[in-house]
Amino acid sequence: MASVKVLIIEDEELIAEDMANKLTKFGYEITDYVETCADALESIKRTPPDVIFLDIMIAGEYDGIDTALKIKAIEDFPIIFLSNISDSNTLQRALATNPANYLKKPFTPDQLHISVQTALFNHAEKRKIGINDAIVENPEALVRKDKLFLKDANDTYRKYDISNILFIEADRAYCHIYMTDGTKLTQSVNMGAMSVKINHPNLIRVHRSHIVNIDNVDAVKGNVLILGKYEVIVSETFKEEVFKHLPPLL
Missing domain, CATH: 2.40.50.1020 (LytTr DNA-binding domain)
Structure with missing residues (x-):
């Protein structure tokens, strides 16, 4: 069976590298880890991932939530949001993009692994019953x-x-x-x-x-x-x- 391809969008390099190392040990293939929306879109064009980890508070012109919307405008990839914040308005914005999963920092290797499997399952179920992205498709x-x-x-x-x-x-x-x-x-x-x-x-x-x-x-x-x-x-x-x-x- 082919490895699950994972893209990491995280502007803290040490965290991104640590995630990549942990996920690799579970057999996942890391396609890239990038810091900004623009780099993420370029990476997706080069190598489409099976699942995406996306930090809500990435640096640059677009935050993680705006980045998720731009990604979903290309294709409805399963996205796992990463965050260490608990602001209700930000969480509502994030949930409105219909992510496949949400993972609060800090996290263990097992939590990373489980979040990927859960995201892939949720995404497959959503497609099976025909649920579209709530924001992009329900204007x-x-x-x-x-x-x-x-x-x-x-x-x-x-x-x-x-x-x-x-x-x-x-x-x-x-x-x-x-x-x-x-x-x-x-x-x-x-x-x-x-x-x-x-x-x-x-x-x-x-x-x-x-x-x-x-x-x-x-x-x-x-x-x-x-x-x-x-x-x-x-x-x-x-x-x-x-x-x-x-x-x-x-």
């Missing part, structure tokens, strides 16, 4: 042409013009959508999920916490976009792509 927000459909408190989808959106701001497990008329709409979905769901050329990710409507940018000051009375910072990670959309302002 609270949908884009159709130039309209954004948002679900309100009464579970009713309401239509908004994309042109009336200024920007979208992350707030833990929620997203706030700021409109040109001054209203603010709140959705029970995190930024990682929101960025996967909305697909419109004018809605551009500019920061870990922000998506802007590029057509509503009034001015640019350094790495700051000005939209009406609001200022949104463009992070280095997104800067090159963002400024491709703003030639008239440069």
